[in-house]
Amino acid sequence: MPTAWFNALPRMPEPMQPPLHPGTREPIGPDDLAPLFPMALIEQEMSTALEIEIPGEVIDILRLWRPTPLVRAERLERALGTPARIYFKDESQSPAGSHKTNTSVAQAFYNKQSGAKRLTTETGAGQWGTALSFACAQFDLECKVYMVRTSFDSKPYRRVLMETWGAECVPSPVDDPSSPGSLGLAISDAVRDAVSREDSHYALGSVLNHVLLHQTIIGLEAKDQLAMAGEERPDVVIAPCGGGSNLGGVTLPFMEDAAVRLVAVEPTSCPTLTKGNFEYDFGDTAGMTPLMEMYTLGHDFMPPDIHAGGLRYHGDSPIISALVKAGRMEAVAYPQGKVFEAARQFATVEGRVPAPETAHGIRAAIDEALACKESGEEKVILFNYSGHGFLDLAAYDDFNHGHLLDA
Amino acid sequence: MPTAWFNALPRMPEPMQPPLHPGTREPIGPDDLAPLFPMALIEQEMSTALEIEIPGEVIDILRLWRPTPLVRAERLERALGTPARIYFKDESQSPAGSHKTNTSVAQAFYNKQSGAKRLTTETGAGQWGTALSFACAQFDLECKVYMVRTSFDSKPYRRVLMETWGAECVPSPVDDPSSPGSLGLAISDAVRDAVSREDSHYALGSVLNHVLLHQTIIGLEAKDQLAMAGEERPDVVIAPCGGGSNLGGVTLPFMEDAAVRLVAVEPTSCPTLTKGNFEYDFGDTAGMTPLMEMYTLGHDFMPPDIHAGGLRYHGDSPIISALVKAGRMEAVAYPQGKVFEAARQFATVEGRVPAPETAHGIRAAIDEALACKESGEEKVILFNYSGHGFLDLAAYDDFNHGHLLDA
Numbered sequence: 004m005p006t007a008w009f010n011a012l013p014r015m016p017e018p019m020q021p022p023l024h025p026g027t028r029e030p031i032g033p034d035d036l037a038p039l040f041p042m043a044l045i046e047q048e049m050s051t052a053l054e055i056e057i058p059g060e061v062i063d064i065l066r067l068w069r070p071t072p073l074v075r076a077e078r079l080e081r082a083l084g085t086p087a088r089i090y091f092k093d094e095s096q097s098p099a100g101s102h103k104t105n106t107s108v109a110q111a112f113y114n115k116q117s118g119a120k121r122l123t124t125e126t127g128a129g130q131w132g133t134a135l136s137f138a139c140a141q142f143d144l145e146c147k148v149y150m151v152r153t154s155f156d157s158k159p160y161r162r163v164l165m166e167t168w169g170a171e172c173v174p175s176p177v178d179d180p181s182s183p184g185s186l187g188l189a190i191s192d193a194v195r196d197a198v199s200r201e202d203s204h205y206a207l208g209s210v211l212n213h214v215l216l217h218q219t220i221i222g223l224e225a226k227d228q229l230a231m232a233g234e235e236r237p238d239v240v241i242a243p244c245g246g247g248s249n250l251g252g253v254t255l256p257f258m259e260d261a262a263v264r265l266v267a268v269e270p271t272s273c274p275t276l277t278k279g280n281f282e283y284d285f286g287d288t289a290g291m292t293p294l295m296e297m298y299t300l301g302h303d304f305m306p307p308d309i310h311a312g313g314l315r316y317h318g319d320s321p322i323i324s325a326l327v328k329a330g331r332m333e334a335v336a337y338p339q340g341k342v343f344e345a346a347r348q349f350a351t352v353e354g355r356v357p358a359p360e361t362a363h364g365i366r367a368a369i370d371e372a373l374a375c376k377e378s379g380e381e382k383v384i385l386f387n388y389s390g391h392g393f394l395d396l397a398a399y400d401d402f403n404h405g406h407l408l409d410a
Numbered sequence: 411m412p413t414a415w416f417n418a419l420p421r422m423p424e425p426m427q428p429p430l431h432p433g434t435r436e437p438i439g440p441d442d443l444a445p446l447f448p449m450a451l452i453e454q455e456m457s458t459a460l461e462i463e464i465p466g467e468v469i470d471i472l473r474l475w476r477p478t479p480l481v482r483a484e485r486l487e488r489a490l491g492t493p494a495r496i497y498f499k500d501e502s503q504s505p506a507g508s509h510k511t512n513t514s515v516a517q518a519f520y521n522k523q524s525g526a527k528r529l530t531t532e533t534g535a536g537q538w539g540t541a542l543s544f545a546c547a548q549f550d551l552e553c554k555v556y557m558v559r560t561s562f563d564s565k566p567y568r569r570v571l572m573e574t575w576g577a578e579c580v581p582s583p584v585d586d587p588s589s590p591g592s593l594g595l596a597i598s599d600a601v602r603d604a605v606s607r608e609d610s611h612y613a614l615g616s617v618l619n620h621v622l623l624h625q626t627i628i629g630l631e632a633k634d635q636l637a638m639a640g641e642e643r644p645d646v647v648i649a650p651c652g653g654g655s656n657l658g659g660v661t662l663p664f665m666e667d668a669a670v671r672l673v674a675v676e677p678t679s680c681p682t683l684t685k686g687n688f689e690y691d692f693g694d695t696a697g698m699t700p701l702m703e704m705y706t707l708g709h710d711f712m713p714p715d716i717h718a719g720g721l722r723y724h725g726d727s728p729i730i731s732a733l734v735k736a737g738r739m740e741a742v743a744y745p746q747g748k749v750f751e752a753a754r755q756f757a758t759v760e761g762r763v764p765a766p767e768t769a770h771g772i773r774a775a776i777d778e779a780l781a782c783k784e785s786g787e788e789k790v791i792l793f794n795y796s797g798h799g800f801l802d803l804a805a806y807d808d809f810n811h812g813h814l815l816d817a
Contacts, residue, residue, distance in 0.1 A: 064761075067485070067760060067761050068761070078474070096503060097761070098757075098760075098761025098762055098763070099761075100800065104761075137761055140758050159803075159807070160567075160800070160803040160804075163803040163804070163806050163807045163810065164763065164800075164803060164806075166806075166807070166810045167754060167757055167763060167803075167806045167810060168757065168758065169758070347574060350505075350574055350575065351547050351575065351576070353474060353505075354471075354474050354475070354504070354505025354506075354511075354544055355474075355505055356505070356571065356574060391800075393507065393567070393571075393798075393800035393801055394800055394803075396566075396567040396570040396571060396574075396801075397567075397570070399570050399571075399573075399574045400566070400570045400573070403570065403573045403574060
């Protein structure tokens with residue numbers, strides 16, 4: 004298991020623009036972020052160190068499920084009849100069932116160290132909320148999760164998981180029970196709560212530089228494991244993109260090798276990277292967060308109610324946005340019907356039932372492998388299996404019975 | 411990964427009594443079972459070979475998730491303050507989320523080989539139904555699952571999983587929509603279906619000798635992995651017991667080492683081994699199956715509607731029953747409140763949320779470890795983590811909010 008995270012910031016093709024204060028529109032400094040985050044995370048957010056050591060207390064917990072397996076999808080290769088070799092990194096085996104625990108544990112640790120007693124956050128489908136609840140239980144922190152109401156109502160199991168780990172979970176927006184909610188609105192609720200209480204900080208599950216930093220353990224492990232499997236490098240690394248954390252986690256450690264293609268996959272119904280504008284925008288809907296330069300559909304964009312709740316975000320990680328803008332990373336978009344076809348094919352031959360978010364990456368990996376079948380190329384394809392679908396089976400029910408909105 | 415299964419039959423302390431024909435009450439032969447099972451499985455049911463080779467086609471699929479990890483629960487040890495070393499074998503990482511796929515793949519393979527086109531089965535909480543659905547998808551067999559109605563209504567996600575793998579799932583009993591159902595009734599439905607069609611066989615997920623045989627891969631792997639971890643032997647091996655398949659799977663490979671205690675854990679509300687009679691009884695409620703000598707609460711016993719659906723069975727595996735009768739295996743029973751306390755403690759410190767069935771084993775393992783704390787003994791405790799609880803979160807919801815029936 005790696006002992007240091009990989010920092011993308013000093014390796015970016017071009018220097019990144021600073022975040023701006025939501026009131027003054029001037030570049031913000033560490034003090035502006037102090038009401039929300041502990042100083043250790045604020046330093047990581049701006050650090051130019053090439054790598055940053057992982058604290059022993061964090062490693063001790065990550066060891067519960069890390070290193071995660073790198074799996075060769077041989078039965079999928081055979082089913083597709085492709086000469087490509089397909090590998091996936093199985094992040095679904097974490098306690099909360101997704102990659103999100105890689106950063107939740109680190110964030111809970113630094114917050115505990117800073118003296119915070121309580122964390123607030125938002126969650127869409129619930130992957131991030133469950134991950135932070137688990138992490139807070141490890142460090143004896145209180146945890147309050149604002150869950151996008153449409154998911155809160157339709158996916159009660161993730162709320163139960165949060166409560167089992169001792170967290171409190173409420174539907175968002177808190178002040179409008181008639182609204183289905185969105186990630187942007189839930190961020191506003193969580194930030195408003197954190198700044199109103201001395202004992203509380205806020206934790207974000209994606210988008211920010213320090214979140215992607217913590218996720219690079221995925222790609223670092225995959226790099227070592229591919230070498231152990233006798234592969235020099237992947238030809239292409241693929242992951243779904245909501246805010247960009249699992250995508251950044253698996254791709255960034257390969258960013259300096261120009262021979263490796265990096266591919267982001269998003270839903271056509273929330274096409275941030277493929278159809279958004281590259282400009283300064285707020286991270287939340289109410290305009291309380293700093294403005295970041297990123298691909299965005301506008302902070303008041305309301306995506307349709309697709310099943311990949313984790314991909315329904317109007318913006319994107321500034322790091323990911325900058326890599327796409329610079330041409331270092333590609334982006335593709337799929338409608339969810341195509342995504343679920345890939346999910347069912349994968350579930351049939353490889354057994355595992357992926358989360359709808361994860362299935363976006365599988366769709367793109369299958370299409371890469373089918374292109375190799377046409378061209379005869381023996382490419383090495385790596386994708387991130389970011390989470391399992393056991394808590395998203397209502398989506399499969401819709402798909403199996405032809406009720407899926409093909410947005 | 412082992413290449414042969416461990417056969418308990420030639421190693422039993424005393425010879426086992428033969429199953430009897432439900433009509434004549436005479437010992438049955440292979441031909442009596444032929445309408446239900448392929449001959450290869452019937453031979454395994456009666457085999458006296460010390461080991462039986464695992465077919466390559468079966469190994470090829472088991473490799474999707476096997477060998478499963480043997481995990482040392484160090485954080486649980488620390489939380490308990492015990493000098494014991496606690497290990498668990500993580501069978502939750504199979505595609506269907508439990509140990510059941512170990513036998514479903516083998517059974518689907520032998521049935522395909524015999525020319526069967528379709529399998530029928532019963533399922534309680536749905537673990538077995540999902541496992542057989544996955545296996546049938548691998549060998550292109552049709553699959554029909556009769557699911558105990560109370561679980562069918564309260565746990566729709568497992569039905570969705572079966573359908574995602576292409577199976578058909580209906581509530582049982584089929585002829586009485588007002589009945590909550592039971593495993594015994596669902597077995598009757600599935601057997602009736604299989605014998606009425608030329609193209610169909612029946613598959614059972616527990617109880618029978620060949621099912622336990624296929625599950626011994628758990629204990630065989632654990633034995634090797636404990637040796638790799640530097641442990642000479644476990645002092646005690648623990649698993650929950652419904653029909654006996656995961657219990658047999660993890661314990662039988664240790665049965666010849668008298669220094670290893672073997673412990674079965676069951677719910678007090680369905681106390682087959684601790685309060686049942688050792689006698690001939692039917693495997694199903696309608697009296698269609700052969701009579702087996704086993705511990706039983708009577709084939710018309712209706713257990714309360716506890717959350718560990720997989721442990722609501724009136725009888726027990728004849729192999730397990732004979733080992734308990736001979737004093738080679740111990741049995742303990744717990745009410746579900748105590749079981750969920752252990753589940754939440756485990757989930758908090760080890761992160762993983764267990765299935766309610768699995769949590770019975772965790773309860774007993776924790777109590778063994780606490781006894782070691784009293785006595786100061788550095789025992790090695792091994793338990794089988796038979797399945798995850800992601801599809802059983804309604805049970806945790808009841809527990810978290812004080813609504814659990816403490817039966």
